[in-house]
Amino acid sequence: MNPFEKIFNYQILSRLDESNAIALTSQERTWLRTALAHDCAADAFTPETLGKLQQLLQDESELGHRGMIVEKAKNDERQVYHPLLRTLRRLIMQDKGMLLTSRVKHGGTKANQPGLPVKLEYSMVKREWYLLWYSTRGRSFMSTKLQSIVAIEETALSPERVEELKLRVAAHLEKRKEHAVVEVVRTYNAELSRILYAFSCFDKSVSYDEEENLYRIHVTYLADESEFLLSKIRFLGLRVKILEGDGLRKRMLESAEKALGRYRDDTRNKESTEKPAP
Structure with missing residues (x-):
């Protein structure tokens, strides 16, 4: 891993976060100006905020994507930004x-x-x-x-009532939380950034075993998100393996056995049909 990447991620971004500042590239400003031209922008921002953003970005060039991108026909999509x-x-x-x-x-x-x-x-x-x-x-x-x-x-x-309800919600969510440990296979340590990005929508922390040169990702998720987490793990393929999380390991074993059974049967049938006659 490039050492300067760690310096940039840790020091520069943390300083920006402390000062409540955001660094935007010219490409991001161009994208934002294009996004503000969408019909949903009127629902996403108050008129004052929308006007201020448009004024700040008036000197930026437009993306000009309409002539470059051809979108395939698809079903009607619901509005991504809801007025509520x-x-x-x-x-x-x-x-x-x-x-x-x-x-x-x-x-x-x-x-x-x-x-x-x-x-x-x-x-x-x-x-x-x-x-x-x-x-x-x-x-x-x-x-x-x-x-x-x-x-x-x-x-x-009342503040007392809000605090009481928040404690009830926190207790309920805590009961639904589950934990898993996913180990990065040592061969793929160089792809750690990509692997972590796959788990970006979950609460997680990373530990590193210096003696074994192993990264382990500790993931916290809600019970009804287990299948979504499994889809991310399957996407990563051989790069990771589940160390802790009995439910996840069991589901991965079931899906692997079903896949092996299906393709094993197909291979046997193919071999029997291709067997030369005596």
């Missing part, structure tokens, strides 16, 4: 409560459900935004599609 995101993010940051009215699966609506918004998540598989929130009426942790939300009304909660 800004409202919900503000409620979460300001520790506000809410009354949620949403559509139910089999028709009709549930009106005025009291709760505390906790987190916004975007599913890359379903390409939809979800609101994670705690229902004070049902005393349960909920997940609701933003597309299903009909209306949201802000409510005031």
Whole structure:
């Protein structure tokens, strides 16, 4: 690994983070100006913020991608940026409560459900935004599609009540947390940056055994994210192996046995059909 890469990542980026500054390349500024021209930009930013960004980037060149890129025909895609995101993010940051009215699966609506918004998540598989929130009426942790939300009304909660609900949410999430240790095969140590990028959406830490020259990635994930984590591990192939995490090891063994069984049977059938007649 290039030693200057470590210096740049650790020292420069940490200094920028401490001063609340962000370094932007000319390519990133060009991309941002192009993104601000999209129709969703009006929902993503307030008019004041959008105008300020456009003014700061007015001297930047445009990407000019329309003549270079041809997009294949595809199904209609849902809006990536939902109009409720800004409202919900503000409620979460300001520790506000809410009354949620949403559509139910089999028709009709549930009106005025009291709760505390906790987190916004975007599913890359379903390409939809979800609101994670705690229902004070049902005393349960909920997940609701933003597309299903009909209306949201802000409510005031006392600091003591907010702290109580946050403790309940933290206890619930802690129960759902699972841990795994993924070891980088020594041959692929040079690809550590690429391997870590595959786990970028999970809470993780890295340990290094100097005597054995081995990197181990300690991953923390929610129980319902196990299949997504497995897909990342399968993508990395021979570069990694699971050291700890019985559930993950069992699922990897099952999928490997199924794959071996399928291709072993195909090979045997092919050999029997190609066997020369006596």
